[in-house]
Amino acid sequence: MVFKRLLGSLGVGGPTVDTVLNPGAVLPGGTLSGQVHLRGGDADFTIEHITLELMARVEAEHDGGESEGAVVFDRFTVGGGFRLAAGELHSVPFSVMLPWETPITELYGQGLGIVLGVRTELAVAGAKDKGDLDQLTVAPLPAQEAILEALGQLGFGFKAADLELGRIGGTGQQLPFYQEIELAPAPQYAHQVNEIEVTFLANPGGMEVILEADKRGGLFAGGHDAVTRFTVHHHGVEQHDWHAEVDGWIRQLIEHRASYGGHGSYGHGESHHGGHYGHGDPYAAHNSHAHKDDHGHGHGDGHGHRSGPGMGTVVAAGAAGLAVGVVGGMVAAEVVDEVGDFFEGDEEDEGDDGDEG
Template sequence: MVFKRMLRAFGVGGPTVDTVLANPNVRPGELLGGEVRIAGGDHPADIDQVKLSLVTRVEVESGDNEHNRTVEFARVVVGQRITVGPGQNLVLPFRFPVPLETPLTVVHGRPLHGMTMGVRTELEVRGAVDPGDLDAFNVHPLPSQEHVLNAFGALGFGFQRADCEQGRIHGVPQQLPFYQEIEFRPPAQFAHRISQLELTFVTDPHHLYVVLEADRRGGLFRQGGDTFGHFAMSHDEALRTDWAALLHQWTDQVAHRRGGHHGGGHGGHHGGIGAGGVVAGAAAGVFGGMMIGEVLDEVGDFFEGE
């Protein structure tokens, strides 16, 4: 009897859980639906809570070191105070709201290399180790985001990889404690001046924020460093915007600028106007009857670490 109690404490003979998604494909802001299926073990079990959480891998900087960790960024409770009898089967349906800032994992049916996304199921089983489950799902872009991404392809930018980094973006109403960077290789016409261009989306129900970071190559008469661009508009306006023209104009300006700011613009670095940062300039364009302001901020604290 004592041995059986020990086994139960380690989850042996207890309930098992399996989460089945109705559709593993979703867009930010939509509902991820499915069922949590609980199968009773060989003895009754009291479950305090059944919890679902969305998790992804995030790069975290600590001093001069970087490491990846799994970060939970949304959670719902789908059941509580449940008793599961021996051999009993329970089904708990759910509809999980996916945050609008959820990173993308798939574009045009192709996975973004470097991205992982999952829904984790946890049972709080009284007196036992928590049996859990982890299921991958795919996050596709919103129409406004896809319109921007299509412009990169039209201009000949090549996708390299994507990841999530801990930190916050200055001047953007970001809710999650991390942001996604989608990295592109520039086309030949810009490759001699720009080694890489990174794209970050931040979204809310009404607006799309597009943040660009260009890694400029240094030269005999020019400095390298990072240059930033920031665009904000409604989702409808983003769909009407000629992003190929806007992106080409911005990239051309960055490629032919003189001067620059050494150092990165990601979380963990510091700088700013009072610490040697330089506001490089500003440009504005009118597309579809709207004014789009963009500022080339070459300041080290554009991205703020946690």
């Protein structure tokens, strides 16, 4: 979706900008391409720079509850330093690389409710205007899709996905937020956990997979979360038995309930070491501790935050695969509207955590 706006800093008669992204979803760490189309105004102007900002709708927890805000997580200068004549049409092609940790917004072509956008900033005559906004669609990496597919085959169903402000300790996280994909438990685990949350932290060499089990509380012990971390590689995805691999991960995670009972505390840095899983297998690196910060971000109360129903919240998929669960309750047009409405109204909440390309 494209929002064409007059360059507000210059008033009526200024140049306009229209950014068009190449069709199709982009992968994390992949190339985002397109063109910035400019139309000259009533007079000649010098275009000082054209900058693209990657934006995300992110949830944050604080003492007063929970709020949402827009976060700029990367920025690229793609052009500038030229004169745009009155009425002139000028196009600037661009090709930039997304951060490896860019959240995925769809699975099997169905939206997950994650709101990402690409905003174009135009600097003219010393004034800047954030004049164009486009929805960014990101599909999963092969390993991410394989892991989610395996979870679906094991009986887990998609519930919701969101972005949480904060950092996961013990990981190589780069962005100021992380994505959580919430899954309803498979029938065989329904009596032990309320849900499983999956977080992917990709990098050029591979990917960290953080699994969180929200544990049911017993009669004498309150519920708490257990967190485990695994690492996988990008190569050889098609030849790997992900069903067996992920099943082992889940079993290892569930075992923490018996091992730690009511003594574990999610968000306070306890280490949950499960030793090595799948010795000699490059896809099954050691399981190690991970915890989310306790400074108003993440889940610092030790009981875990559960997002309420919203964009992308759907019924559990059952054993037919996660794709089934993504279909219900999601209308693509609503996501498009959400991009413009949210980012236009929350500019004051942005954080600049990206580097200029």
